[in-house]
Amino acid sequence: MAFPVEGRQAFGYPETMNIITPDTAKADQPALAFAGQSAPHITINAAHTWRSRLRNTVEDVTEMWRLLPLVLTLSFLDIKLRYRGSLLGPFWLTLSTAVMVGAIGFLYANLFHQNVSQYLPFLTISLVLWNFFNTITAEGCTCFTSSDGMIRAMRMPLSLHAARIVIRNIIVLAHNLVVIVAVFAIYRTVPNLGSFSVLPACVLWTIDSFATVLLLGAIGARFRDIPPIIGSIVQIAFYLTPIMWAPSMLAHRGVALVFITWNPIFALLEIIRGPLLGQPIEPRSWLVAILYSIVICAIAGYVFSRARPRIAYWV
Numbered sequence: 001m002a003f004p005v006e007g008r009q010a011f012g013y014p015e016t017m018n019i020i021t022p023d024t025a026k027a028d029q030p031a032l033a034f035a036g037q038s039a040p041h042i043t044i045n046a047a048h049t050w051r052s053r054l055r056n057t058v059e060d061v062t063e064m065w066r067l068l069p070l071v072l073t074l075s076f077l078d079i080k081l082r083y084r085g086s087l088l089g090p091f092w093l094t095l096s097t098a099v100m101v102g103a104i105g106f107l108y109a110n111l112f113h114q115n116v117s118q119y120l121p122f123l124t125i126s127l128v129l130w131n132f133f134n135t136i137t138a139e140g141c142t143c144f145t146s147s148d149g150m151i152r153a154m155r156m157p158l159s160l161h162a163a164r165i166v167i168r169n170i171i172v173l174a175h176n177l178v179v180i181v182a183v184f185a186i187y188r189t190v191p192n193l194g195s196f197s198v199l200p201a202c203v204l205w206t207i208d209s210f211a212t213v214l215l216l217g218a219i220g221a222r223f224r225d226i227p228p229i230i231g232s233i234v235q236i237a238f239y240l241t242p243i244m245w246a247p248s249m250l251a252h253r254g255v256a257l258v259f260i261t262w263n264p265i266f267a268l269l270e271i272i273r274g275p276l277l278g279q280p281i282e283p284r285s286w287l288v289a290i291l292y293s294i295v296i297c298a299i300a301g302y303v304f305s306r307a308r309p310r311i312a313y314w315v
Helices: 022-028 050-066 068-082 091-111 116-141 145-153 159-186 193-222 226-240 256-261 264-276 283-314
Strands: 002-004 016-020 041-045
Touching: 050 068, 050 159, 050 283, 068 159, 091 116, 091 159, 116 159, 116 193, 116 226, 116 264, 145 159, 145 283, 159 193, 193 226, 193 264, 193 283, 264 283
Parallel strands: none
Antiparallel strands: 002 016, 016 041
């Protein structure tokens, strides 16, 4: 006898549950109907294929989009709770970013022999974008473990927790845009018409952030050593990526091919930073950024589809 299991798509249960009792054994399996067989036994066959996992993952993300108003509400609630009782709220991050830019901007401009009017806007955009990237990777590692109560208490798409982190950090990023606008106004940096390419670049950043949170969240739920490991890797990447230093500083050195040409983080930064600074759009940076997005989305989809039925047991 084969009975369908309710909610198997949501919780990753087997496709069918075959229950064999003594009565059904006599009808279907005469060889098993022998004297002394009295206790029934249950056989559960797991019929998971990559197609079923992919279908369940797509349904999970689709359900998350349907619940997008709930995601927005939870994201705003997270920010309110985090800065409850604070005078400036999220603008404390804006103030700290402004102080950091002002403190190290002039110093590094003199150390690197750079023009302050050109280096400070470059540094401001780089730090604001890097803070967003750093927070996404750090909070992505604890995406599901930090929401273990909700995962165990109610039935909702797991991708909702990843979208919640992404939208929450986009809201904080919007607060830090004030620093970029202020620096651009002080040094009269005027973006050109190519700045409209920032809009598709922001969409690409949002997709990559969502995929990164899903990937790190699934791995971090299984292995609790992932947060410090990712933190160390991101810290090393900060010094190897043109954030504090301009790419032109390596133009006369042979290592430029390694730290710039094959650095996907540099490509992601450049498709936003370059147009805002009035630089021409580089097709190569877009090509590397799109290829990186395809790779990270494919890996995240595979890992999340494999780990999704088990996340509720790992957290």
